[in-house]
Amino acid sequence: MNTLLNASLKQLSSHLANKKISSTELTTEFLNRIHELNSQYNAFITVNEEMSLAQAKTADTLLASGRASPLTGIPIAQKDIFCAKGWLTTCGSKMLSNFVSPYDAGVIERFNLIGAVNIGKTNMDEFAMGSSNETSFYGVVRNPWDPLAVPGGSSGGAASAVAARLAPAATGTDTGGSIRQPAALCGISGIKPTYGLVSRYGMIAFASSLDQAGPMAKSAEDLALLLNVMVGFDFRDSTSLQRDAEDYTLDLSKPLDGVRIGLPKEYFAEGMSKDVEAAIETALDEYRKLGAQTVEISLPNTPLSIPVYYVLAPAEASSNLSRFDGVRYGYRAESYSDLGDMYRKTRAQGFGPEVKRRILIGTYVLSHGYYDAYYIKAQKLRRLIAQDFADAYKHCDIIMGPTTPTVAFNLGEKSNDPIQMYLSDIYTSAANLTGLPAMSIPVGFGDKHRPVGLHIIGNYFREAQMLNVAHQYQQATDWHQQSPL
């Protein structure tokens, strides 16, 4: 079993193709593991053996008939933000604690189409609002490297599940760093593709102009295989991009000679802790050995990305979350006097404190008299931030820095201080504001032997190059193969 747990998706795929193991056996192994260990990590909100095994059976039929594709039969943990038909889909909230989805999200459909197995729905910050997975209605998730540490968020359950080897791979979503930050804190790899590449249909909306789904797994090679399934046009998502299909594995083995890595001086400054800096510098040395060059660049508007993000994301959230009113689905307050009271009580009881806080911020910045001063101002600054990156890419091919300023903090350490929590998104939120693709890969350990993530930001649609850059590092080092078990 141990070799299966640590196997790459390519290896699992080849075992399935060669009949060394069936999807039913593989799925059963991971389900058993979840049963044994989920109480320690709380990485899954819902596990449904019957539905997972039914999918595995279908996959085995596909495999036997020779109609399989690379991820047919592979168990994938799905973030509980993706609607999946017949599955409880809570988005980490009491508001959706009884919501069994009547339909599949675009991402779920694409995995179903190739016969992948949904191994369960992973825990997350409520409505993806959080950086520590502590805002989930379903309890905190533990970081497998250290039970006292947060796993990061909002895709904390996904990161914890992959790190603890409860699933070979997972999906996540990223609005301000929600794939990359938990990937970094749990020592795994994760990528947020260019905005518009992965369908948002059926992915419960937080901030629509920033939300983007992506895969989380052990290695860049695994991510490439997962992206091949996840990326694609969906007419039901108004911002889905129509592009020719791309094979993200094609460039993985390209040498890195001459690749110019831009290092933003604003990222290598005050704010990054010493232990993170040491691991990042060692990783950059490795890149120089691999033939890449590093050049200093500047992203002068970096400090603005947090305030801009915390205007735009709550504004969009306050609008998106107005649909939760207790009328058509989800939670409804038990007692109320009239319709307005039903709305008010339902929303007061159904949402947790962080979600309410963001709805209130968003409502305020969109309200009469403040729209120009906050919302329009933030949108103007968003353009300046995007311009910074456009200028920087004249001097480099790819940008690197730390994913997070520190290694995983302790559970409870920041949960009462929203501003401290928000500031931990300093390096990640710009990629959402600009729509650029960005990823995190493990590059060592910092204080208390907690993982450090290297942040790789690419230019638009350069996912294949980013995965190449990550894969070459992972061929030369073994951080991505280390597990906390």
Next chain:
Amino acid sequence: MTLTVTDVKRIADLAYIEIDHGEAEAVLTQLTGIFNLIETMQSIDTSSVDPMSHAQSVTQRLRDDEVTETNQRESCQAIAPQVEAGLYLVPKVIE
């Protein structure tokens, strides 16, 4: 900008979230801190910058005006808090 408890209650009312006085006071402290952070935006001159609403400058797609969705009323209403005769039930708004 200085927020007051009255502002917080007004915003909560706009957002249809019931809030009592104690909660409003606690939220006020947090929102004040967050808005102090947000205020740092005002130090940058953006008079000559156009707002950027979206990460990709794409135009809205149009499609033919055809029925594309099939009727899902039953499966959608199966998960509703209260339905009767194919209708969603809410408290009476017109006497």
